[in-house]
Amino acid sequence: MDRGVSVSLWCEEAEDDQSQDQGQTKAPAQGHNMGSSQVRAAWDPTVSGHRVIQRLLHVEERYMPSIFYITLIQRDPEQREELTKWALEVCCDCGCDEAVFPLSVSLMDRFLSASLSLPASPYCLAAGCILIASKLTECDSVTADTLCAAAEYSFQPSNLREMERVILATLRWDTAAVTPQDFLPHFLASVEQRGAGDTGESEGEWLSTLRRHSDTLSTMCVCDSRFLGAPPSLVAAASLNCALRGLSNRGPSQLALMTEALAELCQTDLAVLQCYSEMIEYALRQRLRSGHQQGPMEKDEEVENERPGTPTDMREIDF
Numbered sequence: 001m002d003r004g005v006s007v008s009l010w011c012e013e014a015e016d017d018q019s020q021d022q023g024q025t026k027a028p029a030q031g032h033n034m035g036s037s038q039v040r041a042a043w044d045p046t047v048s049g050h051r052v053i054q055r056l057l058h059v060e061e062r063y064m065p066s067i068f069y070i071t072l073i074q075r076d077p078e079q080r081e082e083l084t085k086w087a088l089e090v091c092c093d094c095g096c097d098e099a100v101f102p103l104s105v106s107l108m109d110r111f112l113s114a115s116l117s118l119p120a121s122p123y124c125l126a127a128g129c130i131l132i133a134s135k136l137t138e139c140d141s142v143t144a145d146t147l148c149a150a151a152e153y154s155f156q157p158s159n160l161r162e163m164e165r166v167i168l169a170t171l172r173w174d175t176a177a178v179t180p181q182d183f184l185p186h187f188l189a190s191v192e193q194r195g196a197g198d199t200g201e202s203e204g205e206w207l208s209t210l211r212r213h214s215d216t217l218s219t220m221c222v223c224d225s226r227f228l229g230a231p232p233s234l235v236a237a238a239s240l241n242c243a244l245r246g247l248s249n250r251g252p253s254q255l256a257l258m259t260e261a262l263a264e265l266c267q268t269d270l271a272v273l274q275c276y277s278e279m280i281e282y283a284l285r286q287r288l289r290s291g292h293q294q295g296p297m298e299k300d301e302e303v304e305n306e307r308p309g310t311p312t313d314m315r316e317i318d319f
Helices: 020-025 050-063 068-074 077-095 100-115 122-137 144-150 155-172 182-195 203-223 232-247 252-265 270-290 299-306
Strands: 013-015 039-041
Touching: 013 144, 013 299, 039 232, 039 252, 050 182, 050 232, 068 100, 077 100, 077 155, 077 203, 100 122, 100 155, 122 155, 144 155, 144 203, 182 203, 182 232, 203 232, 203 270, 232 252, 252 270
Parallel strands: none
Antiparallel strands: 013 039
């Protein structure tokens, strides 16, 4: 090895699990190795910025479902929401990476948009999309046996593998779709540069909380068919905007500047971003009410007039 090589070129990798030896001795849960250590590269600022966002904005239109499919689903959204809720539960139970769920739903929507008909086993379709998304984004992907067990063996591994081939053939192997989670790190980097924190917490802790809340809200939008026709960039920007409102202690004028910056980043009108932010806040209030997470009934009117804060993680919302 050349000792003259700059250390800045070394990979600064970190292990999620501090005790690698313990992770190796534990048996995988439900066929998915959740206890094993995963090596991840540190965030590289050179792969962020305006150029990367522009590329994502250009590519995201390619992975949008058809207008006809969106119209049909929004008229009768119950079955899609049931499938997305099941997919979310499976991804959470298996400890999947946060990118698996939105990508699997994107694959499912694109498949249904192309075929306009549900297969004999809709849960087999959802499981096939999770399987493909997991293979694309994780080192240790979810196994077919785990997904069959999650569906109480309403289909067999052979059926799931056949469904996987059908999905890939229908989408012509173009499966690396753009999702809101692809935009969030780049939008957050811009927020960090503009110094939107100042909450009394350490900057790293505040950004981590902001990312977690934004992920929660964007996941809620993926489940909700009302946001089906929205570009991923708009969903990400509106989710981050709502999280900023709930977490930042800055004044209205400074929050308005951040909203304008997010609208500029995702190349949308400011009024459109504000409208989707209000839609997300309204959907959040609905989810919290349906999950009986609100206070007594007499506090409902007070809650209506307050700006809702974002929950800590996805488990606090009844999807």
